[in-house]
Amino acid sequence: MSLDPQTLRQALATVIDPELRQPITELGMVQEIQADDVGQVTVRVLLTIAGCPLRDTIIADATEALNRVPGVKGVTVELGVMSPEQRAELKARLRPQAGIPFNRADSLTKIYAVASGKGGVGKSSVTVNLASALAARGLKVGIIDADIYGFSVPGLLGIKQQPTRVDEMILPPVAFGVKVISIGMFVAGNQPVAWRGPMLHRALEQFLTDVYFGDLDALFLDLPPGTGDIAISVAQLLPKAEILVVTTPQSAAADVAERAGAIALQTQQKVVGVVENMSWLVQPDGSRLELFGSGGGERLAARLSQTVGTPVPLLGQVPLDITLREGGDVGTPIVLSHPDSPAALALSAIADGLLKRPRGLAGLRLGVEPV
Template identity: 50%
Template sequence: MARLGKVIDPELGRSVTDLGMIAGIDVAPAGTDGGRPAYDVTVRVELTVPGCPLSDTIVGNITAAIASYPDAALTPRIEVATMSEAKLADLVAGLKAERKRNPFAKPGVKTRIFAIASGKGGVGKSSVTANLAATFAALGYDTAAIDADIYGFSLPGLFGVTSQPTNLNGMLMPVTAWGVKLISIGMFAGADRAILWRGPRLQRSLEQFLSDVWWGEPDVLLLDLAPGTGDMAISVAQTLPNAELIVVTTPQPSASDVAVRAGLVALQVPMRVRGVVENMSWFDHHGERLEIFGHGGGQRVADQLTAALGHDVPLMAQLPLLPEVRERGEAGRPAVLGADGRLAGTPLAESFAGLARALMA
């Protein structure tokens, strides 16, 4: 049992023993093996849901934990079953009770929260969110992301997610892709999606994503906001008092003027504007930097927000227009990652790593 206490359920972030998933252990002597006593060990595991997608991982980790026993040669045999409804209901009730409604609003929470906003649409918020999240995860941070663009969700596509979140008696498990725990309305179909969309929609769906999803306590939470200067940013400030706003713009005035207004939301609600990211700053044409969308928008937004808000709002990154950003995004892998899921050694990946480190500093 002590060895199994180190086996963590990947979705719930708790040990399988804490979660009551070990229903029984039988040990039968089996002679000796290389001078050590040998035993056959049968472990009865009860998974939370039938056909749990992580069943193989959990069973593999349990097998490895038993095989690592130092003082005897143990031959593991794992019997997999599913928890009774009653036991699962108890487990979920226990987890819910211990967690406040919105785990990120409680005092002392360590999670850094960054909301990515823009004003103008199509400037690359979602691409920046996806690549920044993948970068944080690749750098070793426990990373989560919420697709807060309810009508124009795009994170499932950018991360190549086609599966649905596991629903444990009304508690949803985020889907992990490229190391990032994700939730998006795009992961729900039919009736589930209709439920999320009911009522005063935006505020409710954000609250549901925060309180009905089992997040654990990630190091970083990113929110990909819808374009516009309004409602969602206010909801974020109200529900997530620690959230910091990152304003994305392109270099052109028509984007940067609206981006400033998106940042000025911080005059209405208490929310720190952390910095500005300029996207599509240039296109590298055989070594020549073509400024397709003009010049200076990021710096203009940073200067104007610094003046209006009375604290430093720096221009934190300038990112090139790069066909891979779109192509890889459409293929479901953030462009900063190689096929192996590690940070690629490209200038783009270095820019994102620099941004991630600056944000955490």
């Protein structure tokens, strides 16, 4: 009894390209499927580029999917490479329109620009953990490490893989279900980036136009501290982005952070809320040691509410946690490695609050016409 090619193709439809995050059958990567009378299956898969870094993953996933089909006795996966014409067709399918996809009228992606008034408040750790928590809940999530001078997101997520280039299109690495792009992926070692404002704007613009994120539920931008070039560029390039301000309980930090949120008045953006980080340290006896004082997050939320004229909530307070620091050092978010720790529970609660904010339909044409 011969195997049905359609059944084999349906099995391959469960194989997701690890970079494009779509079935390989929909991407035009399955060139040919053959099966003989004794159950030996041979499939030829076309890679987007020669030397694809995740080729072994594709081979393993295709082999596993086909072996689950009743009657299959063995699987051989042969690899080829797409022709320039096939790549052009793939790019046209993935990105049919030029420009920034998140600005299209039919885009429902929630964009969070994570800002702080000063450095050292844990903004990047908050960004990485919120994104990872949402991805763990089944959402499609991306991060743009927009802190060009102080990039840290790849290290916090343990990413060492370089982005894959398909001609001029860039495929971002994926860690813990989160697609990530950072200037740190394009510089050698720990080389500093010494650019002026126009170069910063161009780098962010290229991340938004050349990097293929696909359809995301949420996109996080880890901004540099303060209200400089990148904050202005985000407002220009992503007018729908909402500002999420990170501070510590210290009054001085909250005062500086107010400026990062108040920029929304000039850029016509919304401040989605405040996250207070390093709120306290839980002692062995269960008491709380407030190393940096208390109340900074609440005061900041109240002052921003008054400044911008709309309610700005305190989304949560994240305690100091050694496992949070350890997770950042080894590249594993605490919400995944120690989900029951105090900091992870606080970050997960903040992520759940963001999860309850539905993808917006405002201004979206539904194509409904009267009969």
